[in-house]
Amino acid sequence: MAGASDNGGWSSDGGSPDDLPDLPEEWGVIVIPDDLSELSDEVDAIRAELRLSGPPNRWQRLLRRPAVRRLRRFAATTLRAPVLIISLAVLVTVASLFASAWPGPPRQPAAQRTASTTPERASTLPALELVASDGQMVPLRGRLPAVILLVDGCACTALISDTIDAVGPEIAVITVSAATASASAAGTPPTGATPQANGKTVRMLNDPAGSLRTHLRLEAPDTTAAAVLVDHGTNIVRVIPRTLSVDDFKSDLARL
Structure with a gap:
């Protein structure tokens, strides 16, 4: 058996030097033999345990x-x-x-159109045929560009005269009323279908059914006139629902 000096400071009774920790008590006394053949029993036991696992298939x-x-x-x-x-x-x-099932913020109700909302008007002049003073049917689009004055219930002699003076010779002035009597009362001259005024075209047309006023969504006639400015392409440049003066649309005549 090796002495304490042969074991690097370890004593043969399992003790330990002062500067090393003690071995666990459950290990018992450990004895290291000088002859390794003395460990043959332990080697055989380990080999037996390894054989129990069997060779790999x-x-x-x-x-x-x-x-x-x-x-x-x-x-x-x-x-x-x-x-x-x-x-x-x-x-x-x-x-x-989860996102689709999760309740989101409440949606604001869409604004509903009320009776006081201004109705959307047509953007082009309708292809109507109205009655001339001689009883002939005349296409409303037959002479463009034009300033159309709806003069029912209006004493519009000055408005018509001022409009004729304000337009150029290439722009027609068309007055529309529900009946010939109304046109005469409004001050339109009871002449032919296309009377000339200082080299300018002036037409008086009757619309007994009020088709043009209905198509343009204009309100019922009163003591004022309605003015509609139409260019060469039948596009409505501007609608003035109530007017008594050419100054209300004079600046728009250059757009026709």
């Missing part, structure tokens, strides 16, 4: 080969990306379902 040996190990690692790495993508897709789908 064919599949175990196949799986332990380096090529198979590399293939398994490659397959595991390849499958990670699809699994991650599928997991993210599932999470996004679940989040979308």
